Structures are given as structure tokens and as C-alpha cells.
Amino acid sequence: MLETERMRSHDGAWQPGLRESYLFDRNVIAEIQRASREGIYDIRGFGAKRRVPHFDDLLFLGASVSRYPLEGYRERCGTDVVLGTRFAKKPLELKIPVTIAGMSFGALSAPAKEALGRGASEVGTSTTTGDGGMTEEERRHSTTLVYQVLPSRYGMNPDDLRRGDAIEVVVGQGAKPGGGGMLLGHKISDRVAAMRNLPKGIDQRSACRHPDWTGPDDLEIKIHELREITDWEKPIFVKVGATRTYYDVQLAVKAGADAIVVDGMQGGTAATQDVFIEHVGIPTLPATRLAVDALEELGMHRQVQLIISGGIRTGADVAKALALGADAVSIGTAALIAMGDNSPEYDEQYRKIGSSAGFYDDWQAGRDPAGISTQDDELAARFDPVLGGRKIANYLRVLTLEAQTLARACGKSHLHNLEPEDLVALTVESAAMARVPLAGTNWIPGA
Amino acid sequence: MSAGRVIEIYKEVGRPPQFVEQFRLEDFEGSHGLGHTRMATESKVTTEGSHPFSTGLDLCLVHNGSLSNHNRLRERLRREGIDFQTENDTEVAAGYLAWRMREGASLEEALEGCLEDLDGFYTFLVGTADGFAVLRDPIACKPAVLAETDDWVAMSSEWRAIAVLPGAADARMWEPEPTVVYAWEKALV
Amino acid sequence: MAVETSEMTGVEIVDLASTPLRELNRRLHGLADGAPGPRRWRVLNPNGAHAVGCGLDADIDVEIEGHVGYYCAGMNKLATVRVHGNAGPGLAENLMSGTVIVEGSASQSAGATGRGGLLVVYGDASARCGISMKGIDIVVRGSVGHLSAFMAQTGCLVVGGDVGEALGDSIYEACLYVRGEVAGLGADCVEKGLEDEHVAELARLLERAGFDDLDPRDFRRYGSARQLYNFKIDNAGAY
Numbered sequence: 001m002l003e004t005e006r007m008r009s010h011d012g013a014w015q016p017g018l019r020e021s022y023l024f025d026r027n028v029i030a031e032i033q034r035a036s037r038e039g040i041y042d043i044r045g046f047g048a049k050r051r052v053p054h055f056d057d058l059l060f061l062g063a064s065v066s067r068y069p070l071e072g073y074r075e076r077c078g079t080d081v082v083l084g085t086r087f088a089k090k091p092l093e094l095k096i097p098v099t100i101a102g103m104s105f106g107a108l109s110a111p112a113k114e115a116l117g118r119g120a121s122e123v124g125t126s127t128t129t130g131d132g133g134m135t136e137e138e139r140r141h142s143t144t145l146v147y148q149v150l151p152s153r154y155g156m157n158p159d160d161l162r163r164g165d166a167i168e169v170v171v172g173q174g175a176k177p178g179g180g181g182m183l184l185g186h187k188i189s190d191r192v193a194a195m196r197n198l199p200k201g202i203d204q205r206s207a208c209r210h211p212d213w214t215g216p217d218d219l220e221i222k223i224h225e226l227r228e229i230t231d232w233e234k235p236i237f238v239k240v241g242a243t244r245t246y247y248d249v250q251l252a253v254k255a256g257a258d259a260i261v262v263d264g265m266q267g268g269t270a271a272t273q274d275v276f277i278e279h280v281g282i283p284t285l286p287a288t289r290l291a292v293d294a295l296e297e298l299g300m301h302r303q304v305q306l307i308i309s310g311g312i313r314t315g316a317d318v319a320k321a322l323a324l325g326a327d328a329v330s331i332g333t334a335a336l337i338a339m340g341d342n343s344p345e346y347d348e349q350y351r352k353i354g355s356s357a358g359f360y361d362d363w364q365a366g367r368d369p370a371g372i373s374t375q376d377d378e379l380a381a382r383f384d385p386v387l388g389g390r391k392i393a394n395y396l397r398v399l400t401l402e403a404q405t406l407a408r409a410c411g412k413s414h415l416h417n418l419e420p421e422d423l424v425a426l427t428v429e430s431a432a433m434a435r436v437p438l439a440g441t442n443w444i445p446g447a
Numbered sequence: 448m449s450a451g452r453v454i455e456i457y458k459e460v461g462r463p464p465q466f467v468e469q470f471r472l473e474d475f476e477g478s479h480g481l482g483h484t485r486m487a488t489e490s491k492v493t494t495e496g497s498h499p500f501s502t503g504l505d506l507c508l509v510h511n512g513s514l515s516n517h518n519r520l521r522e523r524l525r526r527e528g529i530d531f532q533t534e535n536d537t538e539v540a541a542g543y544l545a546w547r548m549r550e551g552a553s554l555e556e557a558l559e560g561c562l563e564d565l566d567g568f569y570t571f572l573v574g575t576a577d578g579f580a581v582l583r584d585p586i587a588c589k590p591a592v593l594a595e596t597d598d599w600v601a602m603s604s605e606w607r608a609i610a611v612l613p614g615a616a617d618a619r620m621w622e623p624e625p626t627v628v629y630a631w632e633k634a635l636v
Numbered sequence: 637m638a639v640e641t642s643e644m645t646g647v648e649i650v651d652l653a654s655t656p657l658r659e660l661n662r663r664l665h666g667l668a669d670g671a672p673g674p675r676r677w678r679v680l681n682p683n684g685a686h687a688v689g690c691g692l693d694a695d696i697d698v699e700i701e702g703h704v705g706y707y708c709a710g711m712n713k714l715a716t717v718r719v720h721g722n723a724g725p726g727l728a729e730n731l732m733s734g735t736v737i738v739e740g741s742a743s744q745s746a747g748a749t750g751r752g753g754l755l756v757v758y759g760d761a762s763a764r765c766g767i768s769m770k771g772i773d774i775v776v777r778g779s780v781g782h783l784s785a786f787m788a789q790t791g792c793l794v795v796g797g798d799v800g801e802a803l804g805d806s807i808y809e810a811c812l813y814v815r816g817e818v819a820g821l822g823a824d825c826v827e828k829g830l831e832d833e834h835v836a837e838l839a840r841l842l843e844r845a846g847f848d849d850l851d852p853r854d855f856r857r858y859g860s861a862r863q864l865y866n867f868k869i870d871n872a873g874a875y
Contacts, residue, residue: 040867153749153768156730158691158711185866197751197770197789199809202865207787211748211767212707212726214568214588215513217486221686225707225726228661229691247489254486587763587782590725590743606722606743607684610703620722620741622762624800625782 031274042274043182045363045373047175047266047311047333052283054266054311055320057430058423059439062409070408077404078414081328083126083305084166084235084258087227091235091258092144092166094328095124096400097415098318100392101263101309101332102148102168102239104130106183106192107270107363108336109380110137111388112372115339117142118385119392123400128168128330131181131206133195134160141389146237149226152181152206154196158229167226168237169219169257171210171248174267174310177241177281181206182271187366189375216251223256237261242287242310243280249294253304261330262291264310268333270373271364284310284321286433292325301325315402322403323418324434331399338395339388340370453576454505458497478633481574483509490535500541503548505576510537511589511604515567540565544573558582558628570623572602578632587625594618600631648674653681657688664715667694684724689717692734709736712753728755731772744781747774750791756845763800766793769810775845785812786822794841796850804858808865812858813838815850826861 020026031042063069070077084091100120105113107130114137120127126144133155139145147164149156161167172178183192183204193200213222223236238252239261252260264284269277282290288308295301308321309330321329342350347357349369355362363373371383407415410422424439425431431438432445457470463484467473483498490496499507517539521531529542543564547557554573558580561571570589573580581602583591594601594609596618601609609615623629650660660679667673671694679700682688689698690710700708703721713732722740731750738746741759748764750772757774763781766774772791779797786802788810798816805822812825813834821827830853838852864871 153730153770156749157732157751158693158713158730161711199865202808203867205806207768209588211764211786212729212745216488217511218706218725220486221706222726225687225690225710228658228687229711231662231665232658244489251486251488588744592743605684605705605724606703607705607724610684621760622743622781625763 043184043271043364044274044277044361045268045270045272046277046361047268048278049361050278052266053285053427053430053433054283055285055317057285057426058320058434058436059426060319060323060406060410060422061424063411067411069411070413072405072408075408076413077408078416079400079404081305081416083307083328084237086258086304087232087256088166088235088258089231089233090165092126092146094126094144096396097322097326097328097403098312098396098399099125099146099307099328099330100127100335101267101330102128102130102146102170103270103332103336104132104154104181104183105135105138106130106132106154106187106196106375107373109371109374109383110135110191111380111383111385112336112339113138114141114385115383115388115392116335117145118389119335119396120144122389122393123396125396126165129160129164131170132183132192133157134163135195137385139163141385148239150181150206151208151210152196153211154198154206161226162230162234164234166235166237166259167230168239168261169223169226170239171219171252172241172243172263173239173269174241174263174265174281174284175269176272176276177243178208179272179276179280180208182364184271184364184366187364187375189377192375216255219251220255227256235259237307239263241265241267241280242282242284242290245282245287245290246294249291249306250298253295253298253300257304259305259307259327260291260295261307261309262287263330264288264308266311267309268336269363283433284308284312285324285430288321288324288326289433289435295325302327312399315399315404316406318399319403319406319415319418320423322415323422324420327416335392335395336372338391339372340383340391341368341372343370346370454507454574456499456501456507458494460492460494460497478577479574479579481507481509481572481579483572488513490533493533495533496535498537499574500535500538503545506544506548506554507574508537508541508544509572509574510540511570511591512568512584514540514565514569516565517567520564536567540569540571554580555628555630558630562626570604575632578630580628580630581623582628583623583625585625587623591623592620593623593629594620646674647676647678649678649680651680652683652685652688657685661687661690664689664692664694664696664698667692667696669693682721686724689715692717695734703740712736722759723757727757727761728753728772731755741778742776746776747772747793750774754841754844760797765795766791766810769793773841773844775841775847777845777847779816782819783822785810785825788812792837792841794838794845794855796847804860806864807858807860809860811837813841813852813855814858815855818856818858821858824861824864825858828857828859830855830857 081097117138118141121143128146131150144165146166148168150170185201235258237259238257240248242264264287265281305327307328308326312329344357346369368374371379423436498509514536517536521539524542544557570591571582677698682702684705686705692715693713695714698717700719705724707726709717709728711730714734716735718737723738723742725743727742727746728736729748731753733753735754737756742761744763746761747755749768751770755774757776760778761776761780765780765784767786769788769791775794777796782800785804789808792811794813799818801820802822804825835852
């Protein structure tokens with residue numbers, strides 16, 4: 001409401017004869033002015049804000065005469081998925097194909113991490129640690145917890161490695177493929193500093209390469225070590241930011257991954273240079289297609305599971321990612337929003353820190369009025385992990401129900417029976433990227 | 448696949464033990480040899496894409512790593528008349544060495560030129576008619592071990608490959624410094 | 637299975653020429669949490685194998701008779717692992733506690749991200765020794781390569797020989813002691829004075845490593861200038 005008024009007042013500056021530049025629009029002008037004032041690149045949270053081809057550009061072909069739909073609510077549409085069936089003795093058995101992506105304690109408050117665990121556990125899915133180690137809260141409240149191995153190795157230890165239900169070797173993330181982690185000084189509290197063995201209050205810039213391996217040949221040896229340490233029980237995921245996805249997925253398979261997480265450029269971040277977020281990586285849509293191509297060529301599709309993330313918001317996104325060949329998806333940004341990030345409830349306080357509900361992306365700053373992306377005890381105390389967990393569970397249920405609704409309409413008794421052939425594209429771009437025909441045609445550009 | 452009078456190059460797609468048997472490696476005689484297995488990163492798993500790449504007469508290159516500016520360099524070298532058969536980054540490095548040496552550079556000079564003109568990660572091993580040379584990029588992530596005795600010199604990614612050689616236990620062993628060209632000729636070995 | 641117990645010595649012997657690595661590590665892991673079993677082990681014919689004795693969590697002695705590949709004694713807790721040979725990359729990576737000794741030389745990233753315990757190398761260690769170290773103590777009798785102690789957080793790196801380029805680049809609070817030449821210091825790494833407290837600390841480390849023939853006063857100390865801890869535009873060139 002208030003934001004609308006502000007926009008109106010800005011637009012109110014317009015008079016006949018004034019023309020805003022498309023090239024130098026008000027955001028560009030503001031950024032040049034900021035850069036010249038501050039002398040440092042813009043660091044922010046959230047994910048890419050530019051428009052890119054996405055699952056919205058695809059539509060399902062519901063059943064009609066040639067195909068028969070399933071009854072909603074009454075006829076079963078399965079949602080379960082098993083991740084890590086290739087080598088691990090104990091693969092993850094999830095009730096829904098929507099998991100919670102890795103987000104660090106440090107980036108998020110301890111109660112926020114707890115809420116993610118509570119919500120995921122309530123609906124039978126997994127949550128993931130992050131670049132900062134495992135907290136007791138999240139372990140206690142997560143039935144299924146994926147433990148990340150990152151370049152920084154903050155909080156890394158063999159006990160937590162074994163307490164994890166799966167291991168995720170993080171090579172990169174969609175918001176910044178080729179970049180390392182960041183946590184600015186105001187979020188390095190005593191507890192975060194202790195977990196990361198860092199001085200309090202410093203600006204932490206993590207390495208972009210792992211300290212003890214480089215390249216796919218080393219990765220194979222690293223994965224072998226992790227398997228030996230955990231006695232071949234845990235599934236090992238490899239997470240990559242989407243760029244040269246076809247090669248990266250094939251190399252992850254060759255290096256011995258049980259499952260591969262591909263994070264498209266829309267994937268969120270707590271703190272990254274804006275230029276990195278908006279200009280590196282490929283969208284989730286083409287990344288999904290390339291990843292499936294890579295797996296199919298190796299004969300490993302469904303043998304090595306594919307988890308897609310980066311801009312999953314609705315059950316439609318879930319269903320479309322699965323139809324293109326993903327085994328599961330992960331949510332990050334959407335989960336934070338579900339817990340109360342950018343809630344109008346806090347609009348007044350967002351305004352005090354120069355933002356507004358619906359626009360807040362200063363997750364790096366640690367001043368989150370919602371108590372999620374902060375290490376300030378007072379702010380974090382506002383966040384109720386039980387209520388937050390319930391919201392996460394509700395949201396995950398809605399995503400699942402929506403995906404089931406679409407799958408039933410296509411006549412599927414399991415989400416995994418969705419196929420690319422159930423989809424058409426609305427735009428030439430999305431048709432080319434997803435390799436499905438433009439709606440009403442048989443045309444797949446570039447095929 | 449060899450170009451030259453002294454060096455012979457054999458390549459195949461498959462497992463090393465099959466290769467050894469197929470080409471009867473144990474019957475080979477000579478003063479020095481290079482062996483390489485490849486985990487293809489961006490180009491295809493083919494015989495053509497296998498290392499070593501011939502860098503001209505009696506010169507060949509194997510590479511561990513991944514270059515990041517080889518596409519434009521390949522175009523530049525094509526204009527200089529260097530032929531390329533694959534999209535492989537290592538072939539570009541080989542072509543670069545061939546071009547520099549054609550223009551009059553010594554092997555050492557050509558390798559030093561890599562530090563200026565090649566971007567990315569590389570541990571290079573170059574075989575010549577009478578010896579070999581080693582170079583690592585400035586960051587030097589990809590492994591390399593050198594060992595030397597009065598009787599032989601060896602280079603490998605891992606010590607285990609050298610450890611089986613006679614007298615390896617007493618060899619002088621070290622890891623090559625980044626950006627330093629190491630070269631041996633038979634006369635000196 | 638080629639496992640035999642020498643009744644005379646009480647040493648459990650595992651020959652990796654005939655026993656799979658998985659079997660060795662499985663048996664060693666079985667000793668965690670005070671579980672009964674042999675406390676002294678000898679591993680024969682490692683032949684450069686990777687991940688030998690990784691993930692141990694018991695107060696045991698493991699002697700490895702030969703060369704090992706990547707990640708030997710990775711994430712070790714409590715155990716003492718001694719390699720009578722050379723070690724490949726990532727030796728004792730993320731060491732938690734206990735002691736790892738290599739009588740030969742170690743390849744790159746030795747002691748990477750280690751959080752505790754002691755790593756001793758009799759020969760040289762190469763590039764990135766002690767990268768991202770988080771509390772481990774590393775004592776190298778010989779020299780170390782370039783980018784050693786990169787982003788080193790806490791703990792001590794002691795080098796009896798020389799050091800390659802960019803020592804301690806982007807270092808945090810780790811303490812570096814070098815006896816020989818330093819080819820170059822990395823960003824934000826500076827030489828600091830060697831006070832009595834440092835001499836005492838160094839003497840303790842050298843003694844624990846068994847190098848008490850080295851005089852701690854022959855070393856120089858390096859650490860963080862702490863100029864890059866918070867971004868300042870004037871330092872942009874150093875990033």
C-alpha cells in the first residue's frame with residue numbers, strides 16, 4: 001500500500017516533455033550515483049531480479065479426450081522420492097520432492113534455521129546446512145539434514161559429517177558460480193565467529209575453490225574420502241551453479257556423485273555482489289534441460305538423481321521442473337518469504353532502513369526486521385521458530401498440492417511420470433531452452 | 448599419430464591395462480616416454496582428444512588442468528597457419544608451442560611464453576627428441592612430482608607412479624615450483 | 637583376508653596388497669567410542685592409495701609402511717598416524733586432534749582447514765600448506781611451497797626451511813614461524829617481533845614435533861596486519 005503511494009509520488013515527478021531513458025533508467029542512475037559515492041560494488045541478498053526465461057513460460061497440456069485425467073483428492077498422485085540410490089547404503093527417502101536448500105547459520109538466525117528444520121520435517125522432506133557448519137537447533141529439529149562441504153570448511157568436522165543424513169559437496173551456487181561466500185562483519189556475532197574460527201566483526205570472504213582439491217579428477221578422490229570417512233552410508237550430492245551445466249553434470253557423475261544439485265542463476269544468496277548475481281550463470285530452465293541431457297547421454301537419468309533449484313516459487317514450478325526430468329527441487333528464497341521475509345507486517349521498519357516490504361534484499365546487512373537474515377539477538381528473538389516451522393510446512397504442502405493438481409490433470413498417478421511431452425512453451429526463447437514445442441506448433445527452435 | 452623421426456605416439460579410448468597389452472608396451476625400447484590418461488572436461492572422449500598432442504616435429508604435450516582463453520588463441524594460431532583437429536584446450540597449448548618454436552623460440556622460451564599467453568590452470572609435460580620439460584601455471588593447483596637420481600629423471604602427477612622405479616626410495620624428489628620451466632636433455636641425464 | 641595379529645608385539649598388521657582399503661578403514665572406524673580392539677596397527681603396501689586411515693576417532697597408533705596418496709588421515713581425531721614415506725595432497729585435511737607424522741615429504745594442501753591436533757612433516761611440504769587452517773599446529777622440518785597459510789585462521793605453522801611465494805595471503809589470526817628464507821609475503825601478512833612468549837610457544841611446538849635440535853630463536857614470526865579485516869576502499873588493490 002505504502003509502496004504503491006511512493007511509486008505514485010515518484011511517477012508524479014513526470015511532466016509532459018520529460019522522458020526517462022530506457023538505457024539509463026532510475027535504477028541505473030541511482031547505482032552510478034551510489035558507486036561514485038561509496039567506491040565499492042553493491043553487495044546484497046536475494047537473487048537475480050532481472051527477467052529471464054523461466055518455468056512461467058511453459059504450460060501443461062492437460063488431459064482431455066486423448067488422455068484421461070485423475071480425480072483430484074480421490075485418486076492417488078504419488079509424491080515420494082528417493083535420493084542417493086547409486087552408491088549410498090542409506091539413501092534419503094522423502095515424502096515430497098521439494099527440499100530446503102543450503103542456507104548458513106550466519107546468513108540466517110538460529111531460530112530461522114530451526115524453523116526450516118521443523119517445517120521440512122513436518123512434511124517429510126530434508127533441509128540443508130550451509131557455509132558455517134551445523135547448529136544443534138537445526139540438527140535436533142530436522143529429521144533429514146543434508147550437510148554441506150564448502151570451500152571455506154567453516155564448522156567442518158567428522159562428527160557432523162556423520163550426523164548428517166547426506167553430504168553435499170558445494171562447488172558453486174546459482175547466484176555466483178565461480179564465486180566464494182561472503183558474510184559481512186555485522187553478522188559475525190560471537191557465536192558465528194566461534195563456529196567459523198574467525199575474529200568477531202570481520203568481513204568474511206570465503207575462497208571460491210576448495211582448499212584440497214581442484215577439478216573433476218581430484219573431486220573423484222575427495223568424494224571417495226568422504227565415503228570412506230562415513231563408511232559408504234551417506235548419499236553424496238554435488239552442487240553446482242548453472243553455467244556449463246552439461247559438462248559439470250557429466251563430470252559430477254564421473255566423479256562419483258549419488259545426486260546432483262543444479263542451482264540456476266535465479267538462486268538466492270545472503271550476500272553477493274549485485275553484478276555477480278545478475279550477470280553470471282544461466283537460468284534454471286535451460287540448466288534443467290542441459291542437466292537431464294547430460295544424465296541421459298550417460299544413461300544415468302534417474303540413477304543419479306537431479307535436484308533443481310533457483311526460482312522455485314509455486315507448485316507449477318515444481319511440476320514443470322519434474323516434467324523436464326528433475327527428481328526433486330529445492331527452495332531457498334521462497335522459504336524465507338514463507339517464514340515472513342518481506343512481510344507487510346514489518347513495512348514500517350523496512351522503511352526505516354531504507355527499504356520496503358516486497359523490496360527488501362539487504363540480507364547481508366543483518367538488520368532484518370523479521371529476524372530471519374540477522375545475528376542480532378533482539379531481532380532474532382522476534383522470530384518464532386515454531387510458527388515459522390508451521391508456515392514452512394504449510395507452504396511446502398501447498399507446493400505439493402499444486403504440483404499434484406497439475407500432474408493429475410495430465411493423468412499422472414505420480415509426479416515423476418510427468419514428461420517434457422506434457423509441456424509446451426509460450427515463447428520462442430523458452431521453447432529453445434526447454435526444448436519443448438512452441439504452443440500450437442511442432443516447432444522446437446534449434447532442435 | 449607421430450610427427451617426426453624419433454617420437455612415436457599411440458592413443459586409444461579405453462582402460463590403461465588394455466592399452467598396455469594392445470600396443471605391447473613392454474616391448475618398447477627408448478630413452479624416455481610419456482604416458483597420460485584423460486578425464487575429458489569439455490571436449491569429447493575420443494582418440495583425437497587424447498593426449499599427448501603433437502606440437503611439431505618430435506615434440507608432444509600432455510596437460511593436467513583447464514585453460515580459459517584457448518578459443519581466441521586457437522583462432523589467432525590458425526591465422527598463423529597452425530592446424531587444429533579438435534576443440535580441446537590442450538591442443539591449443541601444443542599449437543602455441545609449435546608456433547613459438549617455428550618462429551625461432553627455444554623450448555624453454557616457448558614455455559615461458561605460456562605464462563604470458565595462456566590463461567587458466569596447467570601442469571604441462573613436454574616430450575622432445577632428447578628429453579622433456581615441465582611447467583606449472585602461477586597458481587599451480589594441479590599436482591606434479593619430480594624425481595631425479597643419477598640414472599633417471601621422472602615426472603608424475605602422483606608419487607605412486609614414481610615409487611615403483613628402481614632406486615626411487617633414494618631419489619631426490621620435489622614438486623615443481625609454479626612458473627618455473629624445468630627441462631632435461633638426454634646428454635645431461 | 638590378509639590380516640594377522642602378531643602375538644609377540646600386539647600389533648595388528650594389515651597388508652593393503654591383499655586387503656581392500658575399505659576393510660582397513662572399516663576396522664579402524666570400529667574402534668571409535670572406546671570400542672575394544674587392537675590399539676597398535678601396521679599398514680603394509682599402501683602403494684599410494686588414497687584416503688588411508690581417514691576419519692579415525694580412537695586413541696590408537698597407526699604406522700603406514702610406505703607412500704600414501706590423497707587425504708591420508710583426513711579428519712583424524714585422537715589417533716597417531718605415522719607415514720614411513722611420502723604423502724599426497726590433502727594430508728591430514730581438517731585434522732581435529734591427535735598427531736599425524738610424515739617421515740618423507742607431503743604434497744600440497746597439507747593440514748588444510750585443520751581444526752586441532754599436530755601435523756609433523758620431516759621432509760618438505762609443498763604448496764598451500766596450512767591453507768584455511770583453523771587451529772591445527774603444523775611443523776615442517778623442510779620447506780613449504782607457495783600460498784602456504786592462505787587465509788589461515790588460527791593455529792601455528794612452523795617451517796624449518798624456506799617458504800615459497802605469497803606466505804599467509806589474507807591471513808587471519810594464525811601464527812607463522814619460519815627459519816629460512818621467505819620468497820614473498822601475501823596480502824596483509826607481515827613480519828612481527830619474536831618475543832619471549834613466542835619463543836616459548838615455538839620451543840613447545842618443536843619439542844612436540846621432535847625437532848628440539850632447532851633453536852626457536854633462529855625463527856622469524858609472521859602474522860596478520862589486520863588491514864583487510866573490513867573492506868576499505870583504499871585497500872581495493874590488495875583484494
